[in-house]
Amino acid sequence: MAKIGIIGAGSWGCALAWLLHNNGNQVTVWSIMEDEVSMLKNCHEHKDKLPGVILPKEMEFTTDLESVAADKDVLVLAVPSPFTRSTAGKMAPLIKEGQKIVNVAKGIEDSTLMTLSEIIEQEIPQADVVVLSGPSHAEEVGKGIPTTIVVGAKRKDTAEYMQGLFMSQVFRVYTSSDVLGIELGAALKNVVALAAGMADGLGYGDNTKAALITRGIAEIARLGISMGGRIETFYGLTGIGDLIVTCASMHSRNRKAGILIGKGATMEEAMNQVKMVVEGVYSAKAGYALAQKYQVNVPIIEQVNKILFEGMPAAQAVSELMLRDKKVENIDLRQLYQNSVEIPW
Numbered sequence: 383m384a385k386i387g388i389i390g391a392g393s394w395g396c397a398l399a400w401l402l403h404n405n406g407n408q409v410t411v412w413s414i415m416e417d418e419v420s421m422l423k424n425c426h427e428h429k430d431k432l433p434g435v436i437l438p439k440e441m442e443f444t445t446d447l448e449s450v451a452a453d454k455d456v457l458v459l460a461v462p463s464p465f466t467r468s469t470a471g472k473m474a475p476l477i478k479e480g481q482k483i484v485n486v487a488k489g490i491e492d493s494t495l496m497t498l499s500e501i502i503e504q505e506i507p508q509a510d511v512v513v514l515s516g517p518s519h520a521e522e523v524g525k526g527i528p529t530t531i532v533v534g535a536k537r538k539d540t541a542e543y544m545q546g547l548f549m550s551q552v553f554r555v556y557t558s559s560d561v562l563g564i565e566l567g568a569a570l571k572n573v574v575a576l577a578a579g580m581a582d583g584l585g586y587g588d589n590t591k592a593a594l595i596t597r598g599i600a601e602i603a604r605l606g607i608s609m610g611g612r613i614e615t616f617y618g619l620t621g622i623g624d625l626i627v628t629c630a631s632m633h634s635r636n637r638k639a640g641i642l643i644g645k646g647a648t649m650e651e652a653m654n655q656v657k658m659v660v661e662g663v664y665s666a667k668a669g670y671a672l673a674q675k676y677q678v679n680v681p682i683i684e685q686v687n688k689i690l691f692e693g694m695p696a697a698q699a700v701s702e703l704m705l706r707d708k709k710v711e712n713i714d715l716r717q718l719y720q721n722s723v724e725i726p727w
Protein backbone atom coordinates (compact mmCIF):
# COMPACT_ATOMS: atom_id res chain seq x y z
CA MET A 383 0.00 0.00 0.00
CA ALA A 384 1.28 3.47 -0.91
CA LYS A 385 0.29 6.81 0.60
CA ILE A 386 -0.92 9.06 -2.18
CA GLY A 387 -1.81 12.75 -2.25
CA ILE A 388 -3.95 14.00 -5.12
CA ILE A 389 -3.55 17.74 -5.75
CA GLY A 390 -6.65 18.99 -7.58
CA ALA A 391 -10.18 17.69 -7.05
CA GLY A 392 -11.80 18.13 -10.45
CA SER A 393 -13.14 15.25 -12.49
CA TRP A 394 -9.74 13.72 -13.24
CA GLY A 395 -8.36 14.10 -9.72
CA CYS A 396 -11.49 12.40 -8.30
CA ALA A 397 -11.48 9.57 -10.86
CA LEU A 398 -7.81 8.81 -10.16
CA ALA A 399 -8.46 8.99 -6.40
CA TRP A 400 -11.18 6.34 -6.88
CA LEU A 401 -8.89 4.15 -9.01
CA LEU A 402 -5.88 4.41 -6.68
CA HIS A 403 -8.05 3.68 -3.62
CA ASN A 404 -9.45 0.59 -5.35
CA ASN A 405 -5.86 -0.50 -6.02
CA GLY A 406 -5.36 -0.68 -2.24
CA ASN A 407 -3.70 2.67 -1.56
CA GLN A 408 -4.38 5.32 1.08
CA VAL A 409 -5.53 8.43 -0.76
CA THR A 410 -5.91 12.05 0.39
CA VAL A 411 -7.33 14.66 -2.00
CA TRP A 412 -6.51 18.38 -1.90
CA SER A 413 -8.40 21.26 -3.47
CA ILE A 414 -7.79 24.99 -3.30
CA MET A 415 -11.58 25.47 -3.09
CA GLU A 416 -13.22 25.29 0.35
CA ASP A 417 -16.68 24.58 -1.09
CA GLU A 418 -15.37 21.70 -3.20
CA VAL A 419 -13.71 20.10 -0.18
CA SER A 420 -16.89 20.55 1.91
CA MET A 421 -18.96 18.89 -0.82
CA LEU A 422 -16.51 15.97 -1.08
CA LYS A 423 -16.40 15.55 2.70
CA ASN A 424 -20.20 15.65 3.01
CA CYS A 425 -21.28 13.73 -0.10
CA HIS A 426 -18.22 11.60 -1.01
CA GLU A 427 -19.06 12.44 -4.59
CA HIS A 428 -18.15 15.37 -6.85
CA LYS A 429 -21.73 16.30 -7.68
CA ASP A 430 -20.79 18.85 -10.38
CA LYS A 431 -17.80 17.31 -12.11
CA LEU A 432 -18.01 13.54 -11.63
CA PRO A 433 -21.57 12.68 -10.56
CA GLY A 434 -22.26 9.01 -9.88
CA VAL A 435 -18.72 8.13 -8.82
CA ILE A 436 -18.89 7.46 -5.08
CA LEU A 437 -15.64 8.01 -3.22
CA PRO A 438 -15.05 5.79 -0.18
CA LYS A 439 -15.80 6.98 3.36
CA GLU A 440 -12.18 6.53 4.46
CA MET A 441 -10.83 8.89 1.77
CA GLU A 442 -9.70 12.24 3.20
CA PHE A 443 -10.25 15.66 1.65
CA THR A 444 -8.44 18.84 2.63
CA THR A 445 -7.54 22.40 1.65
CA ASP A 446 -4.30 22.13 3.64
CA LEU A 447 -1.51 21.68 1.09
CA GLU A 448 1.09 21.02 3.78
CA SER A 449 -0.79 18.03 5.15
CA VAL A 450 -1.42 16.50 1.72
CA ALA A 451 2.19 16.95 0.59
CA ALA A 452 3.78 15.54 3.75
CA ASP A 453 4.79 11.88 4.04
CA LYS A 454 3.38 10.72 0.71
CA ASP A 455 5.00 8.10 -1.47
CA VAL A 456 3.46 9.72 -4.55
CA LEU A 457 1.80 13.05 -5.32
CA VAL A 458 -0.53 13.25 -8.31
CA LEU A 459 -0.78 16.76 -9.73
CA ALA A 460 -4.25 17.05 -11.30
CA VAL A 461 -4.89 20.79 -11.50
CA PRO A 462 -5.67 22.27 -14.95
CA SER A 463 -2.56 23.48 -16.79
CA PRO A 464 -3.12 27.23 -16.18
CA PHE A 465 -2.64 26.44 -12.44
CA THR A 466 0.29 24.01 -12.73
CA ARG A 467 2.98 26.61 -12.12
CA SER A 468 1.23 28.40 -9.26
CA THR A 469 0.36 25.12 -7.53
CA ALA A 470 3.85 23.66 -8.01
CA GLY A 471 5.31 26.90 -6.66
CA LYS A 472 3.21 26.58 -3.49
CA MET A 473 4.17 22.92 -3.13
CA ALA A 474 7.92 23.50 -3.60
CA PRO A 475 8.91 24.28 0.02
CA LEU A 476 6.93 21.24 1.24
CA ILE A 477 8.54 18.69 -1.07
CA LYS A 478 11.36 16.37 0.01
CA GLU A 479 14.32 15.32 -2.18
CA GLY A 480 13.32 12.64 -4.72
CA GLN A 481 9.55 13.01 -4.10
CA LYS A 482 7.69 11.27 -6.91
CA ILE A 483 5.19 13.59 -8.61
CA VAL A 484 2.89 12.41 -11.41
CA ASN A 485 1.54 15.15 -13.64
CA VAL A 486 -1.78 14.18 -15.20
CA ALA A 487 -2.78 17.54 -16.69
CA LYS A 488 -2.51 18.26 -20.41
CA GLY A 489 -1.18 21.58 -21.64
CA ILE A 490 1.70 23.85 -22.65
CA GLU A 491 2.36 27.19 -20.92
CA ASP A 492 1.81 29.85 -23.56
CA SER A 493 4.05 32.49 -21.94
CA THR A 494 7.12 30.19 -21.85
CA LEU A 495 6.19 27.36 -24.28
CA MET A 496 7.24 24.91 -21.58
CA THR A 497 5.61 21.54 -21.05
CA LEU A 498 3.99 20.88 -17.68
CA SER A 499 6.70 18.49 -16.45
CA GLU A 500 9.32 21.13 -17.34
CA ILE A 501 7.38 23.68 -15.28
CA ILE A 502 7.13 21.32 -12.31
CA GLU A 503 10.85 20.50 -12.53
CA GLN A 504 11.65 24.21 -12.65
CA GLU A 505 9.46 24.99 -9.63
CA ILE A 506 10.35 21.83 -7.64
CA PRO A 507 13.87 20.82 -8.77
CA GLN A 508 14.15 18.23 -5.98
CA ALA A 509 11.19 16.18 -7.33
CA ASP A 510 11.22 13.09 -9.56
CA VAL A 511 8.55 14.07 -12.12
CA VAL A 512 6.66 11.68 -14.40
CA VAL A 513 3.61 12.06 -16.62
CA LEU A 514 0.48 9.96 -17.09
CA SER A 515 -1.49 10.38 -20.29
CA GLY A 516 -3.66 8.61 -22.84
CA PRO A 517 -7.28 8.14 -23.92
CA SER A 518 -8.97 8.27 -20.51
CA HIS A 519 -12.12 10.22 -19.81
CA ALA A 520 -12.72 10.51 -16.07
CA GLU A 521 -16.39 9.60 -16.48
CA GLU A 522 -15.42 6.18 -17.87
CA VAL A 523 -12.43 5.54 -15.59
CA GLY A 524 -14.72 6.27 -12.62
CA LYS A 525 -17.07 3.52 -13.79
CA GLY A 526 -14.31 0.96 -14.20
CA ILE A 527 -14.59 0.91 -18.00
CA PRO A 528 -11.45 -0.70 -19.49
CA THR A 529 -8.92 2.01 -20.26
CA THR A 530 -5.29 2.05 -21.45
CA ILE A 531 -2.79 4.75 -20.64
CA VAL A 532 0.96 5.48 -20.63
CA VAL A 533 3.32 6.59 -17.89
CA GLY A 534 6.28 8.56 -19.22
CA ALA A 535 9.44 8.92 -17.15
CA LYS A 536 13.12 9.63 -17.62
CA ARG A 537 14.00 6.76 -15.29
CA LYS A 538 12.86 3.24 -16.12
CA ASP A 539 12.54 2.23 -12.45
CA THR A 540 10.23 5.17 -11.72
CA ALA A 541 8.12 4.37 -14.78
CA GLU A 542 7.78 0.74 -13.69
CA TYR A 543 6.92 1.73 -10.11
CA MET A 544 4.10 3.98 -11.41
CA GLN A 545 2.93 1.28 -13.80
CA GLY A 546 2.48 -1.04 -10.82
CA LEU A 547 0.75 1.63 -8.76
CA PHE A 548 -1.90 2.63 -11.33
CA MET A 549 -2.41 -0.66 -13.17
CA SER A 550 -5.56 -2.68 -12.50
CA GLN A 551 -7.91 -5.08 -14.25
CA VAL A 552 -9.64 -2.12 -15.84
CA PHE A 553 -6.70 0.28 -16.19
CA ARG A 554 -3.83 -1.03 -18.29
CA VAL A 555 -0.64 1.06 -18.03
CA TYR A 556 2.24 1.05 -20.52
CA THR A 557 5.61 2.72 -19.92
CA SER A 558 7.59 5.06 -22.17
CA SER A 559 10.75 7.14 -21.94
CA ASP A 560 9.41 9.75 -24.39
CA VAL A 561 8.13 12.27 -21.84
CA LEU A 562 8.28 15.17 -24.31
CA GLY A 563 6.39 13.32 -27.04
CA ILE A 564 3.70 12.28 -24.56
CA GLU A 565 3.22 15.82 -23.27
CA LEU A 566 3.13 17.41 -26.73
CA GLY A 567 0.58 14.86 -27.96
CA ALA A 568 -1.55 15.40 -24.85
CA ALA A 569 -1.64 19.18 -25.19
CA LEU A 570 -2.01 19.45 -28.96
CA LYS A 571 -4.74 16.83 -29.37
CA ASN A 572 -7.03 19.18 -27.45
CA VAL A 573 -6.57 21.84 -30.14
CA VAL A 574 -7.51 19.40 -32.89
CA ALA A 575 -10.46 18.18 -30.77
CA LEU A 576 -11.76 21.76 -30.67
CA ALA A 577 -11.63 21.71 -34.48
CA ALA A 578 -13.45 18.35 -34.58
CA GLY A 579 -16.16 19.77 -32.33
CA MET A 580 -16.47 22.82 -34.58
CA ALA A 581 -16.96 20.51 -37.57
CA ASP A 582 -19.74 18.73 -35.64
CA GLY A 583 -21.28 22.08 -34.71
CA LEU A 584 -21.24 23.11 -38.36
CA GLY A 585 -23.17 19.94 -39.20
CA TYR A 586 -20.35 18.23 -41.09
CA GLY A 587 -20.06 14.47 -41.03
CA ASP A 588 -17.81 11.50 -40.41
CA ASN A 589 -15.61 12.20 -43.44
CA THR A 590 -14.62 15.55 -41.98
CA LYS A 591 -13.98 14.03 -38.54
CA ALA A 592 -11.72 11.34 -40.01
CA ALA A 593 -9.85 13.97 -42.00
CA LEU A 594 -9.26 16.12 -38.93
CA ILE A 595 -8.05 13.17 -36.85
CA THR A 596 -5.68 11.90 -39.56
CA ARG A 597 -4.33 15.25 -40.70
CA GLY A 598 -4.32 16.42 -37.07
CA ILE A 599 -1.98 13.68 -35.91
CA ALA A 600 0.27 14.30 -38.93
CA GLU A 601 0.51 17.92 -37.80
CA ILE A 602 1.14 17.03 -34.15
CA ALA A 603 3.77 14.45 -35.12
CA ARG A 604 5.53 16.87 -37.48
CA LEU A 605 5.85 19.47 -34.73
CA GLY A 606 6.56 16.92 -32.00
CA ILE A 607 9.31 15.12 -33.92
CA SER A 608 10.94 18.46 -34.80
CA MET A 609 11.06 19.19 -31.06
CA GLY A 610 12.58 15.79 -30.15
CA GLY A 611 9.53 13.57 -29.61
CA ARG A 612 9.36 10.12 -31.20
CA ILE A 613 7.12 9.11 -34.08
CA GLU A 614 5.86 5.97 -32.33
CA THR A 615 4.60 8.10 -29.45
CA PHE A 616 2.44 10.19 -31.78
CA TYR A 617 1.02 7.04 -33.35
CA GLY A 618 0.48 5.44 -29.92
CA LEU A 619 -2.02 5.81 -27.09
CA THR A 620 -0.96 9.30 -26.02
CA GLY A 621 -1.01 10.59 -29.60
CA ILE A 622 -3.53 9.15 -32.04
CA GLY A 623 -5.30 7.23 -29.21
CA ASP A 624 -6.06 10.31 -27.16
CA LEU A 625 -6.82 12.32 -30.30
CA ILE A 626 -9.45 9.78 -31.40
CA VAL A 627 -11.19 9.70 -28.02
CA THR A 628 -11.19 13.46 -27.60
CA CYS A 629 -12.49 14.13 -31.12
CA ALA A 630 -15.21 11.49 -30.85
CA SER A 631 -16.31 11.35 -27.22
CA MET A 632 -19.48 12.84 -25.79
CA HIS A 633 -17.46 13.42 -22.60
CA SER A 634 -14.82 15.67 -24.16
CA ARG A 635 -14.96 19.25 -22.91
CA ASN A 636 -12.81 20.37 -25.86
CA ARG A 637 -15.17 18.78 -28.35
CA LYS A 638 -18.20 20.24 -26.52
CA ALA A 639 -16.68 23.75 -26.64
CA GLY A 640 -15.88 23.25 -30.33
CA ILE A 641 -19.48 22.24 -31.08
CA LEU A 642 -20.74 25.44 -29.45
CA ILE A 643 -18.24 27.55 -31.41
CA GLY A 644 -19.21 25.75 -34.63
CA LYS A 645 -22.81 26.73 -33.89
CA GLY A 646 -21.82 30.38 -33.53
CA ALA A 647 -20.79 30.87 -29.88
CA THR A 648 -17.69 32.90 -29.05
CA MET A 649 -14.77 31.24 -27.27
CA GLU A 650 -15.77 32.87 -23.95
CA GLU A 651 -19.42 31.80 -24.31
CA ALA A 652 -18.35 28.23 -25.08
CA MET A 653 -15.96 28.06 -22.10
CA ASN A 654 -18.64 29.42 -19.75
CA GLN A 655 -21.18 26.87 -20.93
CA VAL A 656 -18.83 23.89 -20.63
CA LYS A 657 -17.93 24.97 -17.05
CA MET A 658 -15.02 22.51 -16.74
CA VAL A 659 -11.55 23.21 -18.11
CA VAL A 660 -11.19 23.54 -21.92
CA GLU A 661 -7.43 23.03 -22.20
CA GLY A 662 -7.29 23.35 -26.01
CA VAL A 663 -8.01 27.06 -25.76
CA TYR A 664 -4.78 27.53 -23.79
CA SER A 665 -2.70 25.10 -25.86
CA ALA A 666 -3.81 26.53 -29.22
CA LYS A 667 -1.72 29.67 -28.82
CA ALA A 668 1.27 27.76 -27.47
CA GLY A 669 1.03 25.13 -30.23
CA TYR A 670 1.03 27.78 -32.94
CA ALA A 671 3.91 29.68 -31.33
CA LEU A 672 5.94 26.45 -31.12
CA ALA A 673 5.20 25.70 -34.77
CA GLN A 674 6.51 29.12 -35.74
CA LYS A 675 9.59 28.65 -33.56
CA TYR A 676 10.39 25.25 -35.13
CA GLN A 677 9.20 26.36 -38.60
CA VAL A 678 6.65 23.58 -38.91
CA ASN A 679 3.46 23.75 -40.91
CA VAL A 680 0.38 23.29 -38.66
CA PRO A 681 -2.62 24.38 -40.75
CA ILE A 682 -5.34 23.02 -38.43
CA ILE A 683 -3.81 24.55 -35.31
CA GLU A 684 -3.36 27.81 -37.23
CA GLN A 685 -7.03 27.94 -38.26
CA VAL A 686 -8.17 27.11 -34.70
CA ASN A 687 -6.17 30.12 -33.51
CA LYS A 688 -7.84 32.34 -36.09
CA ILE A 689 -11.29 31.17 -34.98
CA LEU A 690 -10.57 31.49 -31.24
CA PHE A 691 -8.58 34.70 -31.17
CA GLU A 692 -9.36 36.59 -34.41
CA GLY A 693 -13.08 35.89 -34.70
CA MET A 694 -12.83 34.03 -38.03
CA PRO A 695 -16.05 32.07 -38.70
CA ALA A 696 -15.42 28.32 -38.40
CA ALA A 697 -16.88 27.61 -41.88
CA GLN A 698 -14.40 30.01 -43.47
CA ALA A 699 -11.52 28.28 -41.67
CA VAL A 700 -12.64 24.94 -43.14
CA SER A 701 -12.69 26.44 -46.65
CA GLU A 702 -9.17 27.77 -46.13
CA LEU A 703 -8.00 24.31 -45.06
CA MET A 704 -9.63 22.63 -48.06
CA LEU A 705 -8.16 25.05 -50.59
CA ARG A 706 -4.55 24.98 -49.40
CA ASP A 707 -1.69 24.16 -51.80
CA LYS A 708 -1.81 20.71 -53.38
CA LYS A 709 0.41 18.23 -51.52
CA VAL A 710 1.81 14.67 -51.43
CA GLU A 711 0.51 12.90 -48.30
CA ASN A 712 2.96 12.79 -45.35
CA ILE A 713 6.12 13.31 -47.42
CA ASP A 714 7.66 15.56 -44.74
CA LEU A 715 6.74 13.12 -41.98
CA ARG A 716 8.58 10.35 -43.81
CA GLN A 717 11.71 12.49 -43.95
CA LEU A 718 11.44 13.39 -40.26
CA TYR A 719 10.97 9.72 -39.37
CA GLN A 720 14.33 8.87 -40.90
CA ASN A 721 15.98 11.32 -38.49
CA SER A 722 14.08 9.97 -35.47
CA VAL A 723 15.91 10.11 -32.14
CA GLU A 724 17.49 7.26 -30.20
CA ILE A 725 15.54 5.58 -27.40
CA PRO A 726 17.19 5.87 -23.93
CA TRP A 727 15.46 2.83 -22.42
Ligand SMILES: NC(=O)C1=CN([C@@H]2O[C@H](COP(=O)(O)OP(=O)(O)OC[C@H]3O[C@@H](n4cnc5c(N)ncnc54)[C@H](O)[C@@H]3O)[C@@H](O)[C@H]2O)C=CC1
Pocket residue numbers: 390391392393394395412413414415418431460461462463465469486487488489518519520521657658659661
Ligand atom coordinates in the same frame (compact mmCIF):
# COMPACT_ATOMS: atom_id res chain seq x y z
N1 LIG B 1 -11.45 15.02 -17.02
C1 LIG B 1 -10.81 14.11 -17.75
O1 LIG B 1 -11.42 13.17 -18.27
C2 LIG B 1 -9.34 14.19 -17.92
C3 LIG B 1 -8.66 15.36 -17.64
N2 LIG B 1 -7.30 15.42 -17.85
C4 LIG B 1 -6.57 16.64 -17.56
O2 LIG B 1 -6.54 16.83 -16.15
C5 LIG B 1 -6.46 18.22 -15.84
C6 LIG B 1 -7.55 18.56 -14.85
O3 LIG B 1 -8.78 18.37 -15.52
P1 LIG B 1 -10.16 18.10 -14.78
O4 LIG B 1 -9.98 17.44 -13.48
O5 LIG B 1 -11.00 17.40 -15.75
O6 LIG B 1 -10.67 19.61 -14.59
P2 LIG B 1 -11.99 20.12 -13.91
O7 LIG B 1 -12.44 21.31 -14.65
O8 LIG B 1 -12.93 19.00 -13.70
O9 LIG B 1 -11.50 20.56 -12.45
C7 LIG B 1 -10.66 21.59 -12.20
C8 LIG B 1 -10.22 21.53 -10.73
O10 LIG B 1 -9.03 22.29 -10.60
C9 LIG B 1 -8.95 22.79 -9.29
N3 LIG B 1 -8.69 24.25 -9.34
C10 LIG B 1 -9.53 25.23 -9.77
N4 LIG B 1 -8.93 26.43 -9.67
C11 LIG B 1 -7.69 26.21 -9.17
C12 LIG B 1 -6.59 27.05 -8.85
N5 LIG B 1 -6.63 28.38 -9.00
N6 LIG B 1 -5.46 26.47 -8.38
C13 LIG B 1 -5.38 25.13 -8.20
N7 LIG B 1 -6.41 24.28 -8.48
C14 LIG B 1 -7.53 24.83 -8.97
C15 LIG B 1 -10.26 22.48 -8.60
O11 LIG B 1 -10.07 21.35 -7.78
C16 LIG B 1 -11.18 22.17 -9.75
O12 LIG B 1 -12.23 21.31 -9.40
C17 LIG B 1 -6.61 18.95 -17.19
O13 LIG B 1 -5.34 19.31 -17.65
C18 LIG B 1 -7.22 17.90 -18.10
O14 LIG B 1 -6.87 18.09 -19.46
C19 LIG B 1 -6.60 14.35 -18.32
C20 LIG B 1 -7.23 13.17 -18.60
C21 LIG B 1 -8.64 13.01 -18.43
Ligand SMILES: O=C(CO)COP(=O)(O)O
Pocket residue numbers: 488516517518519520572575624627628633634635636637659660661
Ligand atom coordinates in the same frame (compact mmCIF):
# COMPACT_ATOMS: atom_id res chain seq x y z
O1 LIG C 1 -7.86 14.22 -22.13
C1 LIG C 1 -8.97 13.79 -22.02
C2 LIG C 1 -9.29 12.36 -22.28
O2 LIG C 1 -8.14 11.59 -22.50
C3 LIG C 1 -10.07 14.69 -21.64
O3 LIG C 1 -10.38 15.49 -22.72
P1 LIG C 1 -11.31 16.78 -22.52
O4 LIG C 1 -10.50 17.73 -21.67
O5 LIG C 1 -11.58 17.30 -23.89
O6 LIG C 1 -12.56 16.34 -21.82
